[in-house]
Amino acid sequence: EVQLVESGGGLVQPGGSLRLSCAASGFTFSSYWMHWVRQAPGKGLVWVSRINSDGSSTSYADSVKGRFTISRDNAKNTLYLQMNSLRAEDTAVYYCARDLAAAGTGTFDPWGQGTLVTVSS
Amino acid sequence: DIQMTQSPSSLSASVGDRVTITCRASQSISSYLNWYQQKPGKAPKLLIYAASSLQSGVPSRFSGSGSGTDFTLTISSLQPEDFATYYCQQSYSTLLTFGPGTKVDIK
Numbered sequence: 001e002v003q004l005v006e007s008g009g010g011l012v013q014p015g016g017s018l019r020l021s022c023a024a025s026g027f028t029f030s031s032y033w034m035h036w037v038r039q040a041p042g043k044g045l046v047w048v049s050r051i052n053s054d055g056s057s058t059s060y061a062d063s064v065k066g067r068f069t070i071s072r073d074n075a076k077n078t079l080y081l082q083m084n085s086l087r088a089e090d091t092a093v094y095y096c097a098r099d100l101a102a103a104g105t106g107t108f109d110p111w112g113q114g115t116l117v118t119v120s121s
Numbered sequence: 122d123i124q125m126t127q128s129p130s131s132l133s134a135s136v137g138d139r140v141t142i143t144c145r146a147s148q149s150i151s152s153y154l155n156w157y158q159q160k161p162g163k164a165p166k167l168l169i170y171a172a173s174s175l176q177s178g179v180p181s182r183f184s185g186s187g188s189g190t191d192f193t194l195t196i197s198s199l200q201p202e203d204f205a206t207y208y209c210q211q212s213y214s215t216l217l218t219f220g221p222g223t224k225v226d227i228k
Contacts, residue, residue: 035217037165045157045165045208047217059215062122095164106212107155109167109176 002026002110004096009115016086016119022079022096022112030054030074033104036081037111038092048094049081052104064090086119093117123147123211125220133228140196142223144209149189153213156185156194159222160205168207169194199225 008020022034036048049060049070058070069082079096093116097108124147134140144154152172157165167176169185172192182197196203204227209220 044222045159045210045219047210047219050217061216100167100170105170106153106217107167107170108157108165108210109170111164111166113164 002098004098004110004112006094006096006112006115009094009117011118011120012086013121014087014119017082017084018086018117020081020083020094020096020115020117022081024077024079024098027098029072029077031102033099033102034070034072034079035097035099035108036070036079037095037097037108038090039095039114040089040092043092046092050099050104050106051079053102083117086117088119091117091119122216123150123214123218125209125211125218127207127209127220127223129223130221131224131226133226134199135228136199136201138199138228140199140203140225142194142207142209142225144187144192144194144220146190146192146211146213150211150213152188153211154185154187154192155210155212156183157208157210158203158205159208165208196225 003025005023035050051070067085071080093114095114097111100107100109154172156169159165173185206224
């Protein structure tokens, strides 16, 4: 069974940093592009970032570019999101999601359960 | 960025009703359109990819159609477990974007 389990969320002050992790199992992690998607409380879904299968290519939403860094450790089957210079508007549930196909389609399936990040003083 | 809009933003329907949700892209996205279902407190679930392909395990009462800029998600006979929020998402451009969502609740 494909499983994605996020961790690392919590309360952080504005300007602070946090690193999220997503542990993957049940599939060949190193073959798939991976994504982070977030959802502010009561709001819609927003794509944050993606990384290709070997980690050599990344993309970011304009709202996080220069502040967030996506990375992966294929030996550990783990995806990361390093978040720096956090703002109140970064408060959200952060989901990791696998790409539907190994080729990288920009389609999200499946999703993890999410981890809540709260940026507040 | 490609902007996605959905209509309606919410709707009330009864079990057994046929429900149609519309999604529009700000430019042509060919068939690079996906639909997700999200229930409160849960992660989204992929229903339809590439505009009209039903994801494995998704009931056949869900269907998708459209290409270019205009797309629809249809639920042929609404079931109690279908009350949820539905999002479209374009996968045409590198910067991926979602629609604002359509909440389907019980009439």
